[in-house]
Amino acid sequence: MSNWTPKTELGRKVVAGEITTIQEALATGLPLREPPIIDLLVPDMLEEVIDIHMVQRMSDSGRRVRFAVTTIVGNGNGVVGLGRVSGKLVRPTITKALDRAKLNIIEIRRGSGSWECSTAVPNSLPFEVSGRTGSTRVTIKPAPPGVGLVTNQVGQIMLKLAGVEDAWSFTKGQTQTIYNFANAMFKALEKTSTTKLLPGQDDFHNMIKGVKQE
Structure with missing residues (x-):
């Protein structure tokens, strides 16, 4: 996290200390495009993988296998997110799905x-x-x-x-x-x-x- 260099306006405001809570971040209306923002603002985030299934497709070059992963993240205190990503390898796809869930975070x-x-x-x-x-x-x-x-x-x-x-x-x-x-x-x-x-x-x-x- 110490090596993270924000590329978005919201990320720069978080690093600068102008935004210190997830409520403030969501209230800005700025797009949430960097998972480290959530890692900084919601350090107690919990993660769950709820589904991993194999998707097979036939192509001219033969059978292609991919894995679809669905994940949920939340802090158990009014913040939750859902993510779904498909990829060739399970472990990297899980990581991407968790990042997607963080970017889809909402308050309830x-x-x-x-x-x-x-x-x-x-x-x-x-x-x-x-x-x-x-x-x-x-x-x-x-x-x-x-x-x-x-x-x-x-x-x-x-x-x-x-x-x-x-x-x-x-x-x-x-x-x-x-x-x-x-x-x-x-x-x-x-x-x-x-x-x-x-x-x-x-x-x-x-x-x-x-x-x-x-």
């Missing part, structure tokens, strides 16, 4: 949006959200404390890395494709942040956006 809103919830702790989502990729549609609903993450293994990994402790998820369509499911859930989580709220509505359901400050 969390809250206690379940009608059964009486706690002030933002343990879940503030409201129901849905996302779709191909024929796969994923809906995430807020849940009260103690329910846990009621979804499949991929969904549990993504929600945990995003900092969500309790939630229900429901799926429709073709859910066997891991990337389609993960991307649909990622799009749903993104809507927690992009949905426009009325003035003062942030106070409802104990909403917080991004990293929760202790």
Whole structure:
């Protein structure tokens, strides 16, 4: 990291100390094109490889084999990213997929949006959200404390890395494709942040956006 020379305006601002948090970086609106930016701003980032599968294609020169890798990164505190890359070798492709996930990082809103919830702790989502990729549609609903993450293994990994402790998820369509499911859930989580709220509505359901400050 000490040998990293930033090539983008955002990278130079991070190195200069003008930007010190991921919230500030995303708020600039500048494109995020260098993974070391995330390494500096989110040092506690966790990484998970959720899928590696072989893709074979026939060409004039014979059969070509490539590997498609899907990864998730997150700090367990309101920041999560998803990446998918294909390549000839597994290890370099995993590294590239993790870098892609870092460049796709988003902040999510969390809250206690379940009608059964009486706690002030933002343990879940503030409201129901849905996302779709191909024929796969994923809906995430807020849940009260103690329910846990009621979804499949991929969904549990993504929600945990995003900092969500309790939630229900429901799926429709073709859910066997891991990337389609993960991307649909990622799009749903993104809507927690992009949905426009009325003035003062942030106070409802104990909403917080991004990293929760202790």
